[in-house]
Amino acid sequence: MADNPLHGDVGRRTLLQAAFTVPATAALLGATGSEASARTSSTGGDDSRFTIAVLPDTQYLLDEGGSDAEPVRHTLRALLKRDDVVFLAHLGDVTEHGTEREMRTADAVFRTIDGRMPYSVLAGNHDIPGSTDDQRGSTPYSRTFPASRFARMKTFGGMEPKGYNSFHVVKAGGREWLVLALDWRVSDRGLAWAQRVIDDHRTLPVILTTHDLVSADSGRAELSAHGQRLWDGLIRRNDQVFLTLNGHYWPPGRTTLTNDHGNAVHLHITNYQDRYYGGAGMVRFYTFDLDRGVIDVETYSPWLLTRGDTVPETETARLTGDADRFSVEIDFRTRFAAFAPPVLPKPRPASAVLVKDTVAYWRFDAAGLPAAGADGQAVAPGSVARDLTGNGNDLTVQHLNANGAEVLTWSNEHHDTQPAHASLRFGGARNPDRGAILRAAETAPVNRMRFESGYTIETYLKLPEPFEGDHAFMGVLSWEGRSGDAGKTAGWSPEEPTCSLNVSGERFLQFVVYPVPTDADPTSWSHAIPTGRWTHVAVVNDGRRTTMYVDGAKIARNASEESKGISTLGKPFVIGATQFALRYGHGFYGWIGDTRIVSRALRPEQFLTAIR
Known part of the structure; x- marks a missing residue:
């Protein structure tokens, strides 16, 4: 970096003389002659910084064939200790086979946060018969995570009748956010239900979670076949959807697409089941900073951070690659203005600000x-x-x-x-x-x-x-x-x-x-x-x-x-x-x-x- 001209009188003198000196022919003048770091919303006085936690594919840790659920329990307990986490979104493939036995384990694990932290869960292809869509009948998954389980959460907004699509309204940062949790395979009826939910919440920005949307297998993130269906049938025409999160594939990755309204939609895949210890309860933190206009993302395993005795543990505990630790810049106010214009203070008359001794x-x-x-x-x-x-x-x-x-x-x-x-x-x-x-x-x-x-x-x-x-x-x-x-x-x-x-x-x-x-x-x-x-x-x-x-x-x-x-x-x-x-x-x-x-x-x- 060049020498700072502001340090020392010599630098200041040189720059100010250059700035203020005018040509000799210049005449002497002797005659008479939105954005504060507003927050994104005018509602409430919430802190402008909050975190949504994302938990992908825990299937290898909830496998009746032999696994260890403790890393997932540890992660959930760790989330409870963070005051900034306002919501947890699981991205599907909770279990490996979707059996009654595995779901009983999943039930016990999630009771760690029941009544203590709001969360959403959705079905991945390992949680239900993979060849079916969201109109399937009752399964061990739907009986483990029914609407009644979420009804006690203040965020819970409702569930599609078959029990495989749900939504939550999260209050954070002085506004409300709609989290849509969609099934592994969304039917036409499911898409229509999701559209009604969005239509019923026309002023809320939407975070869409599902199991299969973006794949990074080719080295660059791109829509999967089912992801293309969701993009064309729901996401691209709804300007409220600004962020999508999915698991299913690995490695992790991200891409940005432009919707029909000319705005960016950020599509992220997060999945670590291929890593040491089945991902070891790896969780991704999306920290929204509305004043700075960014979402800061970090990824780590709370369980592995307490261990770290071996190479697999230490190299997996905290991930810092470009796909795991990054920031997304979003001018929240501008991005959401079309469907949620900010309610700003009205002009104030001069009499309101003429305090005592105003000159x-x-x-x-x-x-x-x-x-x-x-x-x-x-x-x-x-x-x-x-x-x-x-x-x-x-x-x-x-x-x-x-x-x-x-x-x-x-x-x-x-x-x-x-x-x-x-x-x-x-x-x-x-x-x-x-x-x-x-x-x-x-x-x-x-x-x-x-x-x-x-x-x-x-x-x-x-x-x-x-x-x-x-x-x-x-x-x-x-x-x-x-x-x-x-x-x-x-x-x-x-x-x-x-x-x-x-x-x-x-x-x-x-x-x-x-x-x-x-x-x-x-x-x-x-x-x-x-x-x-x-x-x-x-x-x-x-x-x-x-x-x-x-x-x-x-x-x-x-x-x-x-x-x-x-x-x-x-x-x-x-x-x-x-x-x-x-x-x-x-x-x-x-x-x-x-x-x-x-x-x-x-x-x-x-x-x-x-x-x-």
């Missing part, structure tokens, strides 16, 4: 920017963004240098928690420098406030995806002027303004301020903020030190130096760029939403993100 509050809907129009419409120079506190800190639009209308447009994009459901899209760029700013009038009160008792500065921003071009140290907001004119000489440069929030080339947020009583420039640095996703930023000063929060989380690299107030010079406050040597270079590149300044330190629960 200024700007928003870019019709209430805050009367010139606001349709999404993508240009915001003309001279347009005014009103300070909704009534304190007189209105901002006026100016273009930097010679620019087209695209440098500032109105947008209906916004952070989920943002009071106003609108923002401004800034089209700033370098080489040649261009951009737009929203600038306070020369007489605006915010220009000369010094905030010696503390302050909170909040804004919402979003960087484009892809993040193209060189936008190093573009300004988000600042006060104009030179720190040197405030008598500050010990900081990085007397040519930089006395307070600014910027974005480095590495997408680190930089908040630099020159306090009132001291000759210093305490600077805070965030981590690299994401692209393509809204971010809330809050800078809080309690009269002694400054703390930056990103999406409500305190960053690590807050300035340790004492910091009291802001050495403002009576010059205009600006959104959209930062001066250097009294000149603007390029402007901000991305979206900026609601921005608020309060003349005291706020707690995180008082930020604009707080939904009351």
Whole structure:
């Protein structure tokens, strides 16, 4: 990795000079001018991270001809110890021959979790007469796992009349998930039943489990003959089905197909009966992380992890190959939007967020920017963004240098928690420098406030995806002027303004301020903020030190130096760029939403993100 330019004053000086210096012919501007890590659902307050356990083909361990059921029992006991596991799905071939004797063993094994953990079971070809479909009559399997066994589970939704197809509704991550457990061979009648279940739960994402769907025998995962039937007859036309899980074949594998709605469906095969000790109760964990937009998958045998004395045991206990340990990236909100659009907070009026000591509050809907129009419409120079506190800190639009209308447009994009459901899209760029700013009038009160008792500065921003071009140290907001004119000489440069929030080339947020009583420039640095996703930023000063929060989380690299107030010079406050040597270079590149300044330190629960 190249040297980090953020470490040390020399690197910072070099980059900032390059970022803010403009050609000598540039004129001095002296005139007036969805995604937080929302969770996938608005319902409930569940944790956004949970796990569904998957147990495949236990047949060699539940074989009356000679086997050992203890690894399966151990696995089930281990699942009970994990607080994050919300459901267990068995993929069929519970037993080797499906006899009464084997099913009695299976019954005893599963009593380990009966009443303690919800689960589904489905029939594999070894559990029932393999030449029959789901319309077969009673079998030892159906008598061992009847609807009455599952009826006590809160997740259980119902079973097809013949007893070989069932469904569960699992509540996790603030929403409900439909788990369909389908027989080894699904008949037309079974497909019709499954379709009715999906139709009755039109807003729920579906995880489909069955025994035979995908094979990886050829080295690449592909639909089996029966899998093709399920794909054509059920999966591809139902956009709710996003993940399928099956056993039966080995080795394990996975593939992704595109359904009739143009969305990805992830098809995974997991089966370890060919491994040491018949798979040793191997279980696969699908950990959903809704905030990160991934499903993290890992595979191991809880039983073997307690042993590990021999080579077969140690090499089988935990599997780390590409087919056994991986992550699936899913933008859950976007993937499920067609059938389960998120219910977002409604816009909040300015009066709802004008907390005590609010100095200024700007928003870019019709209430805050009367010139606001349709999404993508240009915001003309001279347009005014009103300070909704009534304190007189209105901002006026100016273009930097010679620019087209695209440098500032109105947008209906916004952070989920943002009071106003609108923002401004800034089209700033370098080489040649261009951009737009929203600038306070020369007489605006915010220009000369010094905030010696503390302050909170909040804004919402979003960087484009892809993040193209060189936008190093573009300004988000600042006060104009030179720190040197405030008598500050010990900081990085007397040519930089006395307070600014910027974005480095590495997408680190930089908040630099020159306090009132001291000759210093305490600077805070965030981590690299994401692209393509809204971010809330809050800078809080309690009269002694400054703390930056990103999406409500305190960053690590807050300035340790004492910091009291802001050495403002009576010059205009600006959104959209930062001066250097009294000149603007390029402007901000991305979206900026609601921005608020309060003349005291706020707690995180008082930020604009707080939904009351």
